Amino acid sequence: MNNFSRPRRMSASAFLIIFIKNVRKLLSYVIILTLIELFKSRNVGDKLTNILFILGGEVLLALVLSLLTYFTQKFSVKDGNLIFQRGLIAHDTVTIPLTKIHALRTNSGVWYRILGVRGIAIDTLASRFEEIELILDEADWQQLIKEIESQERPPVEADAVEPPPFNPESTVKFSNLNLLRDALCQNHLKGAAILLGFLWMIYSEVSDVIDDAAERIANQAADFYEEANLSALDIAGLAVAGYLFVLLLWLGKAFLLYSNMTLSYNNRKLAFSYGLVSRRSSRFIFDKVCTIWVKRNFFERRFNLSTIQLCQALNATAREEDDNLKIYGADHSRLLLSWWLGKGYADAPDIITAKSGRGLYLHSVFPGVIISGAATLILCYYHQYLWTVLPGIYLISYLCRGVATVRHSRITLKESYLIVHNGRFADIRNYIKYADIQVVQIKRTPFTRWFHRVALTLSTPGSTFTVRSLKLEEATLIYELLLTARAAQG
Amino acid sequence: MDVTLSNYQLYLENSVPVEDLHFEPLDKTYQRAFMIVVSLIYLGLMALALLLMLFEIPWILAGVEGTLLLACVINLSILPKAFRFKGYAFREHDISYRRGIIFPKTTTIPYDRIQQVSLNQNPVTKYFHLYSVEVVNGAQSLSNLTIPGMTEERALQIKNLVIAKIPDNHE
Structure with missing residues (x-):
């Protein structure tokens, strides 16, 4: 036996x-x-x-x-x-x-x-x-x-999370026009990554055949620049053409991947079907969704659009699944959030809100300062003083990003869920249920003794968020509230 | 080994904030084990640095070895402080662990999120009869909390306590 x-x-x-x-x-x-x-x-x-x-x-x-x-x-x-x-x-x-x-x-x-x-x-x-x-x-x-x-002991009934009542089965068709409008509202430089990836692939393929291609291209480009004698207007025209090309690539990618999107849902699951040529599908189970990410930049807010992403719990088997569906188009956040958080989610009162301080600004701009500083030193070493304008512009962009990051970064605890706000130029809201919080961490820095600011990290089965430079008293209170609310809701 | 569960020292009420918790220190023997591990790591690095002799530039070798030695001395000198700061605490619904000198961190995991508990030994801790308790949860990051420097009895006590605290798993 x-x-x-x-x-x-x-x-x-x-x-x-x-x-x-x-x-x-x-x-x-x-x-x-x-x-x-x-x-x-x-x-x-x-x-x-x-x-x-x-x-x-x-x-x-x-x-x-x-x-x-x-x-x-x-x-x-x-x-x-x-x-x-x-x-x-x-x-x-x-x-x-x-x-x-x-x-x-x-x-x-x-x-x-x-x-x-x-x-x-x-x-x-x-x-x-x-x-x-x-x-x-x-x-x-x-x-x-x-x-x-x-x-094995049977699960306790009270632990089962009952989804809020919803229509038995509903279908939503997403507009392709709104998809393109929202794609236009995104950061078009995303297309540059595709373009560079494509060019790199071609380069890798042909570099074995033409060993001195890079040198030849560089020489020809230099000759062309000298002979063509391009004016500032010509350079601007070329830049616009390049930008339009990148934009076209990005729109093509978005349309190819996400067009003709349909959603069918009931109170247990969401099922998305999308794609122009090959149809793909993504299923989100009520209990497995652990974060809903909603992004609205200036243009999206202006035209009532949004980008939404649903994060599911990841385990050993689910890690490779396609859980990274992004929904571009008209603002459907209310529909998805009321499906997940309950219909009265928007009316839930705030318990506490804590905003990040200036420490986050330093944290955000630090890499930019280091990179631009190093670039400036190298350019000065080679006496290329005029070109130091470029690291200067890069630094200014980082400084602006830092201001925008601090402006958005905060955490809001509601009665039945919490929102982590982040994003640089866009307003990004991450909706999380207390019951999904797996671990909470509070981290001090060497400056905490003077400025009384700390970083708070919370992790769910599919997402992790760190809110930096929170006031120590607020962070401690939120830390306790997260654990208490989680115990009550879990 | 049978362990009685009725004698645990639960200092904390659920109303006590993590900041005010009394964190229980690690076993003192762990400080020695920790110092030996750190010393061995630096000795290994210094032995590797001897490969610089191949370049026949003695001042580079001396510089690297000196830097490593200095780093080792600094590291060993702050280890006792780091050791004293490390500690763990239990409350009604969660377990907390505190560590770090430059960036002190306190991490808390609710019992009902714990997926598994492990007792681990490496060759050095095995020599000192010490264990570490690894508490694994389902989070995307910070998914495991390792509390080092436990005697076998203490490690088993903690493991049993944590396992017993997981909902639907009471014996």
């Missing part, structure tokens, strides 16, 4: 699976060493002997690693917890409450099927747990499931 109440090793066949995995892991090194050996100028007999030694070494090393792994790993199910012990020199004992296990994923690859075992990966919200796999034969697997089911 299988017994999991005492620490025990995995099934005997697990050793073979671990061995095969270790052989696979070492295979790339073996291939490299074998190739090196093949190209060495020796006679064939020596080569074969050495290759056999390499292969034997690999098998021996894989065997040692497998023995170490197999005999140093134990697991048990006790008092409602799944317990793993592992390690020889460094020793770990991991305890997972069964109530925190979201799913048991099984792996039945070819080798697993041949040996009659299953690989079992345990899913919790903790993303770091993915590397541990239990390899069990069928009898052990069935017994483990029984043990888990017998020790």
